[in-house]
Amino acid sequence: xxxxxxxxxxxxxxxxxxxxxxxxxxxxxxxxxxxxxxxxxxxxxxxxxxxxxxxxxxxxxxxxxxxxxxxxxxxxxxxxxxxxxxxxxxxxxxxxxxxxxxxxxxxxxxxxxxxxxxxxxxxxxxxxxxxxxxxxxxxxxxxxxxxxxxxxxxxxxxxxxxxxxxxxxxxxxxxxx
Amino acid sequence: xxxxxxxxxxxxxxxxxxxxxxxxxxxxxxxxxxxxxxxxxxxxxxxxxxxxxxxxxxxxxxxxxxxxxxxxxxxxxxxxxxxxxxxxxxxxxxxxxxxxxxxxxxxxxxxxxxxxxxxxxxxxxxxxxxxxxxxxxxxxxxxxxxxxxxxxxxxxxxxxxxxxxxxxxxxxxxxxxxxxxxxxxxxxxxxxxxxxxxxxxxxxxxxxxxxxxxxxxxxxxxxxxxxxxxxxxxxxxxxxxxxxxxxxxxxxxxxxxxxxxxxxxxxxxxxxxxxxxxxxxxxxxxxxxxxxxxxxxxxxxxxxxxxxxxxxxxxxxxxxxxxxxxxxxxxxxxxxxxxxxxxxxxxxxxxxxxxxxxxxxxxxxxxxxxxxxxxxxxxxxxxxxxxxxxxxxxxxxxxxxxxxxxxxxxxxxxxxxxxxxxxxxxxxxxxxxxxxxxxxxxxxxxxxxxxxxxxxxxxxxxxxxxxxxxxxxxxxxxxxxxxxxxxxxxxxxxxxxxxxxxxxxxxxxxxxxxxxxxxxxxxxxxxxxxxxxxxxxxxxxxxxxxxxxxxxxxxxxxxxxxxxxxxxxxxxxxxxxxxxxxxxxxxxxxxxxxxx
Numbered sequence: 001x002x003x004x005x006x007x008x009x010x011x012x013x014x015x016x017x018x019x020x021x022x023x024x025x026x027x028x029x030x031x032x033x034x035x036x037x038x039x040x041x042x043x044x045x046x047x048x049x050x051x052x053x054x055x056x057x058x059x060x061x062x063x064x065x066x067x068x069x070x071x072x073x074x075x076x077x078x079x080x081x082x083x084x085x086x087x088x089x090x091x092x093x094x095x096x097x098x099x100x101x102x103x104x105x106x107x108x109x110x111x112x113x114x115x116x117x118x119x120x121x122x123x124x125x126x127x128x129x130x131x132x133x134x135x136x137x138x139x140x141x142x143x144x145x146x147x148x149x150x151x152x153x154x155x156x157x158x159x160x161x162x163x164x165x166x167x168x169x170x171x172x173x174x175x176x177x
Numbered sequence: 178x179x180x181x182x183x184x185x186x187x188x189x190x191x192x193x194x195x196x197x198x199x200x201x202x203x204x205x206x207x208x209x210x211x212x213x214x215x216x217x218x219x220x221x222x223x224x225x226x227x228x229x230x231x232x233x234x235x236x237x238x239x240x241x242x243x244x245x246x247x248x249x250x251x252x253x254x255x256x257x258x259x260x261x262x263x264x265x266x267x268x269x270x271x272x273x274x275x276x277x278x279x280x281x282x283x284x285x286x287x288x289x290x291x292x293x294x295x296x297x298x299x300x301x302x303x304x305x306x307x308x309x310x311x312x313x314x315x316x317x318x319x320x321x322x323x324x325x326x327x328x329x330x331x332x333x334x335x336x337x338x339x340x341x342x343x344x345x346x347x348x349x350x351x352x353x354x355x356x357x358x359x360x361x362x363x364x365x366x367x368x369x370x371x372x373x374x375x376x377x378x379x380x381x382x383x384x385x386x387x388x389x390x391x392x393x394x395x396x397x398x399x400x401x402x403x404x405x406x407x408x409x410x411x412x413x414x415x416x417x418x419x420x421x422x423x424x425x426x427x428x429x430x431x432x433x434x435x436x437x438x439x440x441x442x443x444x445x446x447x448x449x450x451x452x453x454x455x456x457x458x459x460x461x462x463x464x465x466x467x468x469x470x471x472x473x474x475x476x477x478x479x480x481x482x483x484x485x486x487x488x489x490x491x492x493x494x495x496x497x498x499x500x501x502x503x504x505x506x507x508x509x510x511x512x513x514x515x516x517x518x519x520x521x522x523x524x525x526x527x528x529x530x531x532x533x534x535x536x537x538x539x540x541x542x543x544x545x546x547x548x549x550x551x552x553x554x555x556x557x558x559x560x561x562x563x564x565x566x567x568x569x570x571x572x573x574x575x576x577x578x579x580x581x582x583x584x585x586x587x588x589x590x591x592x593x594x595x596x597x598x599x600x601x602x603x604x605x606x607x608x609x610x611x612x613x614x615x616x617x618x619x620x621x622x623x624x625x626x627x628x629x630x631x632x633x634x635x636x637x638x639x640x641x642x643x644x645x646x647x648x649x650x651x652x653x654x655x656x657x658x659x660x661x662x663x664x665x666x667x668x669x670x671x672x673x674x675x676x677x678x679x680x681x682x683x684x685x686x687x688x689x690x691x692x693x694x695x696x697x698x699x700x701x702x703x704x705x706x707x708x709x710x711x712x713x714x715x716x717x718x719x720x721x722x723x724x725x726x727x728x729x730x731x732x733x734x735x736x737x738x739x740x741x742x743x744x745x746x747x748x749x750x751x752x753x754x755x756x757x758x759x760x761x762x763x764x765x766x767x768x769x770x771x772x773x
Contacts, residue, residue: 025374028323033315040316071503078500084320084340087374 017046017067018093019100019170020077025085026052026060033083034062043076044068047102047145047167059087063169090172097173103166104148105130106139109159118158125151136161193365198327198358199224202264202291205334207234208367211262213253213628214238215246219266220306221293224358238628238657241649243270245621247277248647251286252585252625255608258411260287260341261625267293268306271352272313276615278348279317283612284434285409287346289337290318296356297325310352319347324354327362335367344377345498346409377497381514386522389469389493389510394532396467398542399427402450402479405434405611406472406496407516408604414517415439415604418471421524426539428546430458432473434611437601447546448555451479452747453593456554456756457546459745462487463753464545471495472516475506476612485752495519554745555597558761564717566591566666566737570598572718573636573664576725582634583626585609587619587643590672593743595638617646620663624650627659634725636662642671642691651704654730662724663732665697668739676742701732710734 024030031050038045046065053061066076073091080089092098108118110133122129122139125147131138141151145168152163196204202225206214213236218226229237240246243265250261265274271292281288295304311323320340322333330353337349393399407418415438422429422439429439430450439446448455450462462468468490473479480486483505494501494508495516502511512519557567584599585608586592592609601607608626610618623637644665654661674689698708707727711720717735724731744759 028325029311029315029321032312036315075500075504078502082344082377082498082500084372084375 015067015069016073016093017065018073018091019098019168020064020066020080021090021092021170021172022062022064022080023053023087023089024060024062025087026058027085030060030085031062033085034064034080037079037083038064038066038076041075041079043072049167049169063167065168092170092172095172096175098170099173100144100168100170101142102145102148102168103140103142104152105164106141106152106155106160107162108137108139108155109161110134110136112159114158118155121151121154121158127151193363195361196364197224197228197361198324198330198353199228201327201330201362201364202334202353202358203228203232203235204364205331205338205367206262206289209260209335209338211259211338212236214262214264215240215249215253215625216264217241217243217246217266217270219268219270219293221267221295221355222264222270222291222358224355225264225291225293237264238624239653240621240624241652242647243273244276244617245624245647245650245653247274247281247288247290248615248618248621249625249628250288250290251277251281251284251618252608252622253629254281254286254288254625255284255408255622256583256605256626257629258409258605260289260338260346263288263290265290265292266306267295267310267355268308270306271308271310275314275317276613278314278350280610280613280615280618281348282317282319284610285346285405286348287341288348289334289341290348290350292350292352293358294323294352294354297354298356300354310350314350317348318350319345321350321352323352324357327357327360330357330362331364331366332368336372340372340375344375345406378513379497379515379518381495381512381519381522383522383526385510385512386519386526389495389512390523390526390530390532392467392491392493392510393425393427393469393527394530394534396427396465397535397538398461398465398545399425399467399469400447400461400465401427401429402432402462402468402470402473403429403435403438404432404471404473406474407438407520408435408472410472410515410517412604414515414520417517417520417524419443421520421527424524424527426534427469428461428543430454430461432476432479432611433596433609435473436596437604437607440602441600442602447550449596451476452481452749453597453743453745454479455550455597456552456745456758457549459747459753459756460549461546465490468492469495470508471520472497474498474501475504477505480505481747481755482750482752485754487753495523552758554758556761557741557744557759560738561714563738564711564714564735566594566668566741567598568714569664569666569717569721569735569737570594570638572721573638574599576718576721577634577636580634582606582636583608583623583630585619585622585626585635585637587637587639587646588614588616588673589640589643590668590676590741590743591638591640591643591666593673594666599638616643618643620644620647620661621650621653623661623663624653624659627661628657634662635660636664638664638666640672641665641667641669641694641697644697645691648700651701651706651732655704655706659730660728661730663730664721664724665732665734666737667694667697667734668737668741669694670739672741673743679742680746680748697732697734706730706732708732708734710736712736 254261450458701708
């Protein structure tokens with residue numbers, strides 16, 4: 001049980017973006033319960049990813065990016081922690097440096113005047129072409145959300161036809177002396 | 178395959194046995210120490226009812242509506258401290274239980290509800306009496322399960338009781354498909370089922386306890402604000418609280434859910450606080466400099482306008498649920514833990530610290546409180562031609578005060594008057610729907626309490642609007658001959674709604690008049706239950722005494738004043754010092770400016 005209760009933060013009204021890593025039992029209905037908490041109390045989910053991380057102990061990790069005032073973020077963390085299937089809640093935003101990544105797959109029209117420009121930009125972003133056909137390319141980019149936003153903004157006028165994003169996964173950086 | 182023989186109690190068999198899912202359910206409930214289950218049969222739960230028929234250790238009480246089954250379980254749980262059990266069928270059975278589950282979640286009542294479900298292969302096919310029970314009840318239970326393998330059922334049942342009981346108590350639902358009830362599986366008995374992910378902290382941090390005691394030792398105007406959390410911690414915990422409060426000499430107020438945790442007759446008790454609490458309790462909370470909150474959650478009925486709530490005080494908050502701390506009101510010193518355990522820690526720290534209290538400040542504080550007390554904020558005008566509801570409750574209290582009595586209420590004006598005029602010396606004697614405010618709670622809850630305490634006096638104080646919501650339970654009372662006493666304060670209106678319409682909606686009494694009421698005495702007699710009526714002031718005391726003396730169930734139709742309002746009142750959105758006193762209190766409706 002962390003000490004968060006005893007160090008009550010001052011009330012700040014501006015909305016802040018926090019990335020939470022929640023370790024939960026991989027049981028039927030657990031994800032629905034976590035999402036139900038956010039929807040039931042009107043909290044915001046910017047992105048959410050979940051996958052099993054420990055097969056033997058049946059543990060899954062849910063990475064949620066949420067935003068709200070500091071008091072709201074505190075409430076969210078405590079409400080998550082008191083849930084029966086939740087083992088731990090780590091607020092990666094406040095617990096020091098952390099690494100965030102998102103994956104995006106972008107489909108771009110082939111054989112148009114913009115195609116060469118698109119290929120050049122993809123190079124800059126170190127995007128990999130994972131599919132090619134007569135009509136289209138599919139690029140894969142793995143990077144921070146900001147870089148991906150930029151990539152998509154650039155691709156949009158250059159013949160982007162379809163796009164899929166994964167949501168954020170995050171992990172705390174190792175302790176550096 | 179082993180079967181439980183009739184007239185035998187299933188022994189705690191350490192060796193795993195092979196039994197059906199239905200038998201596992203029954204066995205698990207008994208092994209957890211719960212001897213009664215409230216329920217209503219249906220297609221999906223017939224296997225459980227078959228297993229119940231073949232054994233004698235678990236008693237089943239047949240209610241007449243699944244909502245009543247959950248409220249009866251709540252009454253059972255609150256009056257005993259045990260985890261209550263409910264069995265209802267799939268589809269409509271489960272959806273009818275939702276109100277009771279939500280009520281238990283809001284008031285932190287430990288309960289396990291077993292719902293039947295259509296066979297596993299039919300789930301999701303819109304089968305007969307199918308409902309997405311786990312989906313529907315996800316937000317109104319502490320946790321819920323859908324059983325997929327009969328070999329998990331034993332573990333799930335015991336885990337459900339564990340989760341319902343520890344930390345902040347609450348309802349847990351177990352949804353069992355019919356085919357699993359019929360299948361045989363391995364049952365390993367009552368294991369020490371701990372859930373690694375769920376381990377609430379019960380012992381408070383010593384550092385925080387010391388900080389709290391330091392604040393209390395230097396307080397000039399302290400007050401204890403104690404709620405349902407200490408009642409959940411048990412009778413022993415309330416005894417520790419009583420000793421601690423007496424040790425400090427501080428004034429103490431209770432929330433609606435906390436009544437009985439401290440003896441009401443003790444002069445240190447300054448009454449219930451909140452929207453309809455006493456003047457002295459609300460003013461003491463407003464003017465205090467140190468507020469010690471134990472097992473309460475700063476609910477909006479208590480705080481009124483948040484930015485006007487106790488502006489000058491430092492708050493100590495003892496709670497087992499970390500998400501309640503600083504949710505509405507900032508806590509200066511927070512102590513996470515079980516209320517009973519933390520109170521014990523605080524008492525030890527207080528004894529060690531042995532503080533010398535500021536005698537002058539202390540005397541002045543009590544003088545101020547006594548000044549507010551003198552205004553007699555609960556007072557009402559007694560008249561000759563109609564029974565005042567407050568008078569009826571005073572008569573009731575006088576008649577039962579010397580015995581160990583239990584009271585349940587419904588919701589509304591009668592509930593507030595019952596809280597104001599009935600005095601409780603011990604906890605677990607007062608059952609009311611606080612957080613959710615469910616009309617229809619009182620009567621089935623009284624049934625649950627009477628089942629748990631067969632020889633005791635159980636009184637349901639209700640209004641005619643609330644009573645009509647679960648009136649079918651008269652049949653349950655008749656079946657089991659439960660000597661429940663129903664004191665129905667009949668004013669022909671939804672009283673609280675009418676009061677708000679009078680005060681805030683220009684007396685536009687929209688849909689609050691109870692038309693088409695039955696003759697309640699005839700209705701009771703139709704079920705073979707004794708009915709009594711009182712219409713004159715001179716009859717009130719006599720009828721109440723007759724009600725208590727009668728050996729079986731009784732319904733008293735007490736016709737009371739139609740236009741009486743509950744005072745004092747802190748209007749919604751107002752601060753504590755904007756309290757409105759009744760026209761009859763010794764203050765002519767205005768507060769002395771010097772005392773605010």
